[in-house]
Amino acid sequence: MKTIIIKYPAGNVQSVLFSLERIGVQAKVTDSKESIQNAEKIILPGVGEANFAMKYLKEKKLDLLLSKLEQPVLGICLGMQLLCKYSEESSTTCIGIFDLLVKKFQSSDKNEKIPQIGWNTIHKLKGPLFENIPNGSYQYFVHSYYVPLGKYTTAKTEYIVTYSAALQKNNFYAVQFHPEKSSYVGHKILENFIRL
Numbered sequence: 001m002k003t004i005i006i007k008y009p010a011g012n013v014q015s016v017l018f019s020l021e022r023i024g025v026q027a028k029v030t031d032s033k034e035s036i037q038n039a040e041k042i043i044l045p046g047v048g049e050a051n052f053a054m055k056y057l058k059e060k061k062l063d064l065l066l067s068k069l070e071q072p073v074l075g076i077c078l079g080m081q082l083l084c085k086y087s088e089e090s091s092t093t094c095i096g097i098f099d100l101l102v103k104k105f106q107s108s109d110k111n112e113k114i115p116q117i118g119w120n121t122i123h124k125l126k127g128p129l130f131e132n133i134p135n136g137s138y139q140y141f142v143h144s145y146y147v148p149l150g151k152y153t154t155a156k157t158e159y160i161v162t163y164s165a166a167l168q169k170n171n172f173y174a175v176q177f178h179p180e181k182s183s184y185v186g187h188k189i190l191e192n193f194i195r196l
Contacts, residue, residue, distance in 0.1 A: 002028070002040050002041070003027040003039065003043070004030060004043070006029075006036065006062065007029045007030050009048060010079070011047035011048055012047045012077070015178070019180035031062060033065055036062070037065070037069075040071055041074070041193065042069060042073045043076065043079070045079050046075070046081070049090065050087040050092040050094065050102070054082060054092050054093070057082070057095075072173065074173045075175070076175055077142070077143060077176060077177070080147065080167065081094065081145060082094045083095050083098055083174050084100045085099050089102065089104065089145055097172045101148070103147075103148060105159070105160050112160050116143055116160075119141075120158075121138055121139075122137055122138075122155045122157050122165045122177070123155065125166075126155070129154065129189055130155065130189070132192075139182045139185065141159070142178065147176065148163055148164065149162060149164055154168045157177075173196075
C-alpha cells in the first residue's frame, strides 16, 4: 500500500511518520503530484501558519490536485483547516473541500489560554475513522483556530466553545487533534484510516 504524507512548510511530519511506522506502515513524504495521484492513502499533516502553507500548496498546484483526489485523504490539525474554505488566520482562502470557515478562539477569561495546548475529550463520534474508539477518548490538541460545528462534523469537543474535532465529506477525513501524539487511541484512529 502506498501511503503519502504531503510535503509542505508545516511541522509534525516526523511524528506522523513515526506513528505510521509503529502500526506497520511505511510512508513517503513528498510534494510530487505524480506520487500523490498514485497513492492509496494521503495524509496532509500540519503545524504552522495557514497563509504560508497555502502559498506553497498553490505554487505547487497541490491545492487543485487535492480537491480532485478520489482516494482517502486525512487532514491533521492545520491540514484539517486547510481543507476548509476560508481561515481567519491571515485572511486565507483555503482548498474548500469543506464549505466551512475556520475561526480564531476568542476569550476574555484569563484561564482560557490561547492556543489550546493539551489533552481534551472527543464526543459524538461518527464514521469509520472512529470505529471501536470509545466516546470520551482523550486526544492531544495544539491550536488557536477552530472549525465550528456543521453538517460534516463527525466528532465534537469543547474549549471556550463546542467545535468540530473531526470532519468527513466523501473520501476526505480531517481531525483537529494530533492522533500521532495521542497514544494508543490516536494510533487506532490512524489504523482505521489506513484500513479504509
